[in-house]
Amino acid sequence: MVDILQVRRLTKRFDNKVAVDGISFSLKGGQCFGLLGPNGAGKTTTIEMLEGVLAPDEGEILFHGKPRSSTFRQLIGIQFQNTALQERLNVLETLKLFSRLYESPLPERELLQRCQLDELAEQDTHKLSGGQRQRLLLAIALINDPQLLFLDEPTTGLDPQARLNFWKLVEQIKASGKTVLLTTHYMDEAHYLCDEIGIVDQGQLIARDTPQNLLDQHIPGIYLSVSADYEPLLDTLGIGCEHQYGWCRWKSNNVKAQIEQLQQAGLQLGDIQIQRPNLDDLFLNLTGRSLRS
Numbered sequence: 001m002v003d004i005l006q007v008r009r010l011t012k013r014f015d016n017k018v019a020v021d022g023i024s025f026s027l028k029g030g031q032c033f034g035l036l037g038p039n040g041a042g043k044t045t046t047i048e049m050l051e052g053v054l055a056p057d058e059g060e061i062l063f064h065g066k067p068r069s070s071t072f073r074q075l076i077g078i079q080f081q082n083t084a085l086q087e088r089l090n091v092l093e094t095l096k097l098f099s100r101l102y103e104s105p106l107p108e109r110e111l112l113q114r115c116q117l118d119e120l121a122e123q124d125t126h127k128l129s130g131g132q133r134q135r136l137l138l139a140i141a142l143i144n145d146p147q148l149l150f151l152d153e154p155t156t157g158l159d160p161q162a163r164l165n166f167w168k169l170v171e172q173i174k175a176s177g178k179t180v181l182l183t184t185h186y187m188d189e190a191h192y193l194c195d196e197i198g199i200v201d202q203g204q205l206i207a208r209d210t211p212q213n214l215l216d217q218h219i220p221g222i223y224l225s226v227s228a229d230y231e232p233l234l235d236t237l238g239i240g241c242e243h244q245y246g247w248c249r250w251k252s253n254n255v256k257a258q259i260e261q262l263q264q265a266g267l268q269l270g271d272i273q274i275q276r277p278n279l280d281d282l283f284l285n286l287t288g289r290s291l292r293s
């Protein structure tokens with residue numbers, strides 16, 4: 001597959017602060033690539049340079065192997081973190097307004113249907129819920145039927161149901177063959193939606209691969225946890241553990257044998273949690289800090 005986007009040694013400084021520090025990666029057509037990192041890691045600054053909103057201080061961005069030309073904006077879609085919507089316009093009128101910016105916009109009715117907004121066409125945009133507003137911003141980003149779609153923290157602040165709903169829309173967009181680049185600080189979002197993720201920390205891309213390869217490579221094994229009340233028992237069994245929200249947790253390379261050992265010591269199966277490492281564990285492993293801290 002041809003690289004749709006190539007990014008080389010991208011760097012951005014604000015005064016003395018290096019916000020993005022020599023990031024390089026490439027993105028294949030049809031792929032969903034996620035930049036995952038904590039607040040202030042440099043995700044938005046990176047995506048804004050790729051979108052052409054911010055000028056890099058150093059580095060190179062190639063679209064289909066060439067520097068971005070004046071037509072680039074017609075071929076991409078952007079869902080910004082914050083987009084100011086025109087006062088006193090409803091959803092349909094808003095789509096019509098933004099459609100004027102493009103040479104060949106998709107029909108508004110198709111956009112409404114794709115983003116589950118049919119029943120909200122006449123709704124004032126300032127009366128939309130958080131999830132409905134994000135779906136409208138997604139519809140705006142899709143007006144020109146873009147090849148490459150940028151989603152900057154699209155589900156931040158949404159309730160779990162609205163987030164799941166949004167993920168389903170992104171899945172449909174992926175299935176239609178579009179390339180998606182998204183930023184998020186939700187590990188479950190990155191794991192669910194992205195074919196590949198790049199972990200960003202302090203302006204640098206510290207790891208990049210499929211979520212599962214990253215986990216297998218950096219933190220093989222399975223976590224076992226029991227209530228912290230059982231810590232004295234773990235001590236007698238010689239099991240060292242870390243404390244996590246009232247639980248004692250440790251990594252096991254032989255889950256079956258260790259569960260039998262715990263059962264022989266008097267624990268019930270229901271007392272033991274078994275958990276595969278997740279991207280938060282990966283981030284902690286790579287940086288010594290939690291994604292959520």
Ligand SMILES: Nc1ncnc2c1ncn2[C@@H]1O[C@H](COP(=O)(O)OP(=O)(O)OP(=O)(O)O)[C@@H](O)[C@H]1O
Pocket residue numbers: 014015017018019037038039040041042043044045046153185
């Ligand atoms: N316009 C600006 N002027 C000065 N500093 C900035 C500016 N924009 C970003 N920064 C700084 O650059 C760093 C990276 O910010 P950025 O917004 O790219 O991070 P992020 O990973 O997107 O964070 P978040 O998840 O909170 O959106 C931060 O330290 C931020 O304070």
